Amino acid sequence: MIPFISQFDDISTVPISIVQADAFDAWREGQSERDKNWIAANRFEGKAGTQLCLPGDDGSVASVVCIRDKDTWDIWSLADLPANLPPDVYHLDVSLTDEEATNVAIGWSLATYVFDRYKAAPKRFATLRLPLNADADQVARTVFATNLARDLVNIPTGDMGPKALESAASQIAAEFEARQINVVGDDLLTYHYPMVHAVGRAADQAPRLIDMVWGDADAPKVTLVGKGVCFDTGGLDLKPSSAMLLMKKDMGGAAMALGLAYMIMDAGLPVRLRVLIPAVENSVSSNSYRPGDVLTSRSGKTVEIGNTDAEGRLVLADALTAAGEEEPDLLIDFATLTGAARVAVGEEIAATFTDDEDLFDAIRRHAETEKDPVWRLPLWSEYRSMIDSPIADLNNSGSSPMGGAITAALFLKEFTAKAKSWVHFDIMAYNKRARPGRPVGGEAFAIRAMFALLRERYGR
Structure with a gap:
């Protein structure tokens, strides 16, 4: 199974914001008071390689902030997320080139691999909406x-x-x-x-x-x-x-x-x-x-x-x-x-x-x-x-x-x-x-x- 959904599927998705570590403080200042309080309560310091789910009014995940230390994108850039986020459907709130979008989608998908031929209980992962400019065939x-x-x-x-x-x-x-x-x-x-x-x-x-x-x-x-x-x-x-x-x-x-x-x-x-x-x-x-x-x-x-x-x-x-x-x-x-x-x-x-x-x-x-x-x-x-x-x-x-x-x-x-x-x-x-x-x-x-x-x- 390829764990992404089409760019054109009509389904609600959770945005993931990608923030560089050195820009985290400025990004945090632009958030609502409730989100600032949530960030503080979770002692989230915006260190590279970490992420935090921000709640909505009903307590479900409304958005995710993901901290990275570089603005280059390769196949493994977000490969830690599928196993570390709740098993919802997400989209990337970031501008990527065609090649970057394709690479990130490949890495996300490969990160959901489990060899379960001899196991009864499958593991659940977060699902990605394929970025609009990603090459779905590739x-x-x-x-x-x-x-x-x-x-x-x-x-x-x-x-x-x-x-x-x-x-x-x-x-x-x-x-x-x-x-x-x-x-x-x-x-x-x-x-x-x-x-x-x-x-x-x-x-x-x-x-x-x-x-x-x-x-x-x-x-x-x-x-x-x-x-x-x-x-x-x-x-x-x-x-x-x-x-x-x-x-x-x-x-x-x-x-x-x-x-x-x-x-x-x-x-x-x-x-x-x-x-x-x-x-x-x-x-x-x-x-x-x-x-x-x-x-x-x-x-x-x-x-x-x-x-x-x-x-x-x-x-x-x-x-x-x-x-x-x-x-x-x-x-x-x-x-x-x-x-x-x-x-x-x-x-x-x-x-x-x-x-x-x-x-x-x-x-x-x-x-x-x-x-x-x-x-x-x-x-x-x-x-x-x-x-x-x-x-x-x-x-x-x-x-x-x-x-x-x-x-x-x-x-x-x-x-x-x-x-x-x-x-x-x-x-x-x-x-x-x-x-x-x-x-x-x-x-x-x-x-x-x-x-x-x-x-x-x-x-x-």
């Missing part, structure tokens, strides 16, 4: 795509295994009349996705490669690849139990790819979109792939298995190779790939790798505007030797624990040579702390920034 698509990604990550693996992830992709494909092919089980060997098969063959649910295509075949080719490891035990290099607790989120890259794909298709961007998701569980069984095995990838390159818990780069390698066979104009991959990236940039920034300077300049610019943070790490060629193998073309595990996010990205780079431009996002896909608009749980990383870039680049 608000709706951004909120839907973000909450789609959040939901997919939050659903436990028992209900979001490879089959369910395939079904989620199929629902999106059907909505936009995209073509989808699913290569499942031993067919992965027939259609040359051997490393996807090797990683996923030990699980009860068969591994699969989800392949969705949409748009004019003659349009610029944009391809999204998302890591879809629906649960990661670590394989025979078994994780400790504490490290498995959040492994339902190891398909977060697939969730990002589907969220961004939804935005692209909903906006009708003039591109030929392809989405590739290797969907597997990395489980333990008698037919698990083993440390020391050598796998032959779709590209023909051989990979020695140094660690079965470095499975994400294996399934991505086959998908990236398939993507490159069409020589896309832009290849984007999302993956919850390494703990090393979290050590490098923390849990709330998307570690970003690309050799395309112009591309990253555009990503950084849009990430700042969208408040969708990224930070670039180097594809440092001197570390390439750390994934050498004495018996194969590559090893899937670096020879040193240092620089793990970089060596993982260098591994992926080996399978992207045919793409005209490539960017890799190593993401957390999860909020471990609550912030306004961003509750604890699954989270979308980098998709708002990338959609803004694509919309700018392709002219709609």
Whole structure:
């Protein structure tokens, strides 16, 4: 549900006045004596980040004063209000540009997200009347795509295994009349996705490669690849139990790819979109792939298995190779790939790798505007030797624990040579702390920034 009402709905709403902290005293002097007394009785000092409801004659909320410390507006500027105001319907009594109005409405809506699939009692939030100059379509698509990604990550693996992830992709494909092919089980060997098969063959649910295509075949080719490891035990290099607790989120890259794909298709961007998701569980069984095995990838390159818990780069390698066979104009991959990236940039920034300077300049610019943070790490060629193998073309595990996010990205780079431009996002896909608009749980990383870039680049 999108928690705003139309600009044109005939319904009474409560005004919210936005006052800068340094202008609060002057604003207060212009209020009625009753409101001044109410402000004093509540010891409201007009500090930035606070708000106060002012009562009407009947005791209901007549208006709200909201104090801020700056007059710039971004997606999170008012994201604290939906949970902190009574669950009435409000409108903003402030002049905003079209972009500001759209951003504020997106942030307000995202702040009302609750993952309640397994809960009986829904939480109630304040509702916003959409500002007159906000782009309702952009608000709706951004909120839907973000909450789609959040939901997919939050659903436990028992209900979001490879089959369910395939079904989620199929629902999106059907909505936009995209073509989808699913290569499942031993067919992965027939259609040359051997490393996807090797990683996923030990699980009860068969591994699969989800392949969705949409748009004019003659349009610029944009391809999204998302890591879809629906649960990661670590394989025979078994994780400790504490490290498995959040492994339902190891398909977060697939969730990002589907969220961004939804935005692209909903906006009708003039591109030929392809989405590739290797969907597997990395489980333990008698037919698990083993440390020391050598796998032959779709590209023909051989990979020695140094660690079965470095499975994400294996399934991505086959998908990236398939993507490159069409020589896309832009290849984007999302993956919850390494703990090393979290050590490098923390849990709330998307570690970003690309050799395309112009591309990253555009990503950084849009990430700042969208408040969708990224930070670039180097594809440092001197570390390439750390994934050498004495018996194969590559090893899937670096020879040193240092620089793990970089060596993982260098591994992926080996399978992207045919793409005209490539960017890799190593993401957390999860909020471990609550912030306004961003509750604890699954989270979308980098998709708002990338959609803004694509919309700018392709002219709609």
